[in-house]
Amino acid sequence: MLIDSKVVLSQLMVVIACSAFALQANGAGALAIDGHQGGQYGFTYNLNSMVQAEQKALQECGDGCQVVLRFETGCAAFAVDQSNAPKAYGWGALNTASDSQTRAMAACKMRGGKSCKVQSSGCNKS
Numbered sequence: 001m002l003i004d005s006k007v008v009l010s011q012l013m014v015v016i017a018c019s020a021f022a023l024q025a026n027g028a029g030a031l032a033i034d035g036h037q038g039g040q041y042g043f044t045y046n047l048n049s050m051v052q053a054e055q056k057a058l059q060e061c062g063d064g065c066q067v068v069l070r071f072e073t074g075c076a077a078f079a080v081d082q083s084n085a086p087k088a089y090g091w092g093a094l095n096t097a098s099d100s101q102t103r104a105m106a107a108c109k110m111r112g113g114k115s116c117k118v119q120s121s122g123c124n125k126s
Contacts, residue, residue, distance in 0.1 A: 027124030031069035031078050031091055032057040039087060040065060043078055045122035069093060075123035077104035081113035088113030097123055 029045035030053040042060025047053040054067050069076060069091050076093040077100040090107025094100045101118050108116035 028053040030054045030057040032061040032065040043120035075100040077101040077121040079104040079108040082115040
């Protein structure tokens with residue numbers, strides 16, 4: 001049995017190229033919140049697929065939750081009002097952690113939050 005070294009080499013190159021591409025793929029993230037001003041939430045990032053990210057966020061959040069944010073690149077953050085009043089909340093997704101946190105805080109304050117604080121934040125691999 002003869003093995004064509006050119007064929008083996010070309011197949012090996014395909015395997016290496018596919019492996020390198022898989023390592024460079026972006027992660028997936030999602031935010032799920034409940035219908036009661038964000039009192040319950042689930043936040044995920046850096047998962048292998050959007051389906052996994054959404055399922056995990058919903059599982060962390062619990063009953064009555066829905067996905068409100070999906071992101072595949074960059075970072076995301078979720079902020080909630082910490083006062084005893086009805087809670088305000090906000091989220092943001094941008095290129096950097098600090099930018100996404102700033103956007104989440106601004107969104108929380110726009111919804112009437114007086115004591116907003118970032119609850120969760122994370123960045124997908126790039």
